[in-house]
Amino acid sequence: MTKPDAVPTTVPAFPPAFTWGVATSAYQIEGGAADDGRGPSIWDTFTHTPGKITDASTGDVACDHYHRYAEDVDIIASLNVDAYRFSIAWPRVQPDGSGAWNEAGFDFYARLLDKLAEKDIAAHVTLYHWDLPQALEDKGGWLNRDTARHFAAYAAEVARRFGNRVATIATHNEPWCTANLGYGIGQFAPGIADPAAAVSASHQLLLSHGLAMQAMRAQNVSAKLGIVLNQWTASPATDSAADLKAAEVEWARSVEWFMDPIFKGSYPQLALDNIDCSLLSIHENDFNDIRQPIDFLGVNYYFRAYVSTETPPRTPPCALGTTDMGWEIYPQGLSELLLKLHGQYQLPPVYITENGMAVADRLEDGAVHDQPRIDYLKMHLAALRQAMAAGVDVQGYFYWSLLDNFEWNSGYLRRFGLVHVDYETQQRTLKDSAHWYRNFIKEQ
Ligand code: FCB
Numbered sequence: 217m218t219k220p221d222a223v224p225t226t227v228p229a230f231p232p233a234f235t236w237g238v239a240t241s242a243y244q245i246e247g248g249a250a251d252d253g254r255g256p257s258i259w260d261t262f263t264h265t266p267g268k269i270t271d272a273s274t275g276d277v278a279c280d281h282y283h284r285y286a287e288d289v290d291i292i293a294s295l296n297v298d299a300y301r302f303s304i305a306w307p308r309v310q311p312d313g314s315g316a317w318n319e320a321g322f323d324f325y326a327r328l329l330d331k332l333a334e335k336d337i338a339a340h341v342t343l344y345h346w347d348l349p350q351a352l353e354d355k356g357g358w359l360n361r362d363t364a365r366h367f368a369a370y371a372a373e374v375a376r377r378f379g380n381r382v383a384t385i386a387t388h389n390e391p392w393c394t395a396n397l398g399y400g401i402g403q404f405a406p407g408i409a410d411p412a413a414a415v416s417a418s419h420q421l422l423l424s425h426g427l428a429m430q431a432m433r434a435q436n437v438s439a440k441l442g443i444v445l446n447q448w449t450a451s452p453a454t455d456s457a458a459d460l461k462a463a464e465v466e467w468a469r470s471v472e473w474f475m476d477p478i479f480k481g482s483y484p485q486l487a488l489d490n491i492d493c494s495l496l497s498i499h500e501n502d503f504n505d506i507r508q509p510i511d512f513l514g515v516n517y518y519f520r521a522y523v524s525t526e527t528p529p530r531t532p533p534c535a536l537g538t539t540d541m542g543w544e545i546y547p548q549g550l551s552e553l554l555l556k557l558h559g560q561y562q563l564p565p566v567y568i569t570e571n572g573m574a575v576a577d578r579l580e581d582g583a584v585h586d587q588p589r590i591d592y593l594k595m596h597l598a599a600l601r602q603a604m605a606a607g608v609d610v611q612g613y614f615y616w617s618l619l620d621n622f623e624w625n626s627g628y629l630r631r632f633g634l635v636h637v638d639y640e641t642q643q644r645t646l647k648d649s650a651h652w653y654r655n656f657i658k659e660q
Contacts, residue, residue, distance in 0.1 A: 379437025
């Protein structure tokens with residue numbers, strides 16, 4: 217296969233039925249943190265704890281999307297996209313994570329769905345994009361099996377209300393991050409730094425996925441149901457036996473750890489042999505619960521894992537440069553990843569649910585000239601098209617993100633949007649990349 221190691225001048229055409237979209241998540245854009253009965257989430261607690269967020273910011277206001285959703289849907293429609301991926305904030309619709317529903321919270325998402333329908337934009341919903349109700353964290357969060365049960369009840373309620381109005385519902389967004397960044401190293405909420413806890417959390421997250429799938433299926437909804445995983449291939453830095461082995465372990469720990477339980481009903485032995493399982497508690501029926509058929513797999517791709525066992529470790533070559541996050545730009549990793557997954561699992565239809573680039577954008581005379589983002593898009597779409605030509609059933613692509621937004625522990629310092637946000641005035645400005653994406657989609 218030829219590798220896109222330079223910016224293609226034209227990107228090959230995509231099938232007519234291919235879905236084009238943009239993505240966001242609740243905590244990163246909504247704001248309205250205390251509006252209309254929303255309860256606190258672990259991200260409210262975390263951002264209000266000094267020292268956790270680089271620019272000491274919070275999602276209290278963010279892009280004020282809670283109040284500006286109609287304008288934002290108009291912007292989405294102006295991009296010619298077919299679909300919008302967003303998440304529901306669990307604490308907005310169930311402030312304590314169990315017990316009473318908050319009707320005002322559900323009303324917000326009902327209004328958003330009305331507006332999307334008016335513009336003929338399909339809704340792709342994620343149930344959990346990291347904003348756990350704080351009341352559940354107070355009882356152990358994802359270290360407590362009860363959280364999985366509560367999550368399934370929340371999933372059933374969303375499916376009951378919206379399951380025939382949306383195209384897809386994903387249970388989780390990137391449970392690897394929830395477990396490893398939230399519980400393993402404490403870089404994300406709830407800020408726990410215990411590798412054994414991360415392994416335990418990942419099991420309850422997978423269990424919650426399986427229970428939620430069953431609870432939603434029982435509602436007989438038309439929405440396709442699945443999960444979104446962040447994935448990468450693991451490239452050994454050298455041909456040394458140690459690097460080759462370490463790369464295999466990395467693949468097992470990050471990708472197979474989430475794929476195997478869902479597709480095969482077990483954890484990969486290589487991972488079990490290489491992680492601290494002292495807090496992992498697998499009950500008898502758990503794998504039956506987790507191994508539920510999924511209608512689609514969402515893949516979020518940003519970079520590859522570059523695996524080196526030397527001290528200090530070798531760093532990736534970054535032949536195409538890095539993003540403003542410091543992430544290596546490695547488009548061929550997207551096709552490599554998809555082909556490897558395709559070879560290893562019986563994949564359902566795949567959506568690229570996130571892919572995108574942070575750029576140190578500047579608004580000048582009402583415009584943002586973000587050529588690096590356009591190049592990034594072209595290279596990744598070319599790589600994606602190659603994987604499709606080689607047989608992977610990919611049905612859609614969602615750019616991350618629609619808007620500049622609250623980038624977790626980096627706060628507002630990293631801009632991923634196709635649309636620039638001035639956080640002082642909340643003014644939105646389409647960047648050059650937004651114009652490029654709009655025209656590209658039009659030509660398909
Ligand atoms: C992903 C997250 C998303 C965003 C991008 C840059 O890991 O799902 O919310 O922060 O990274």
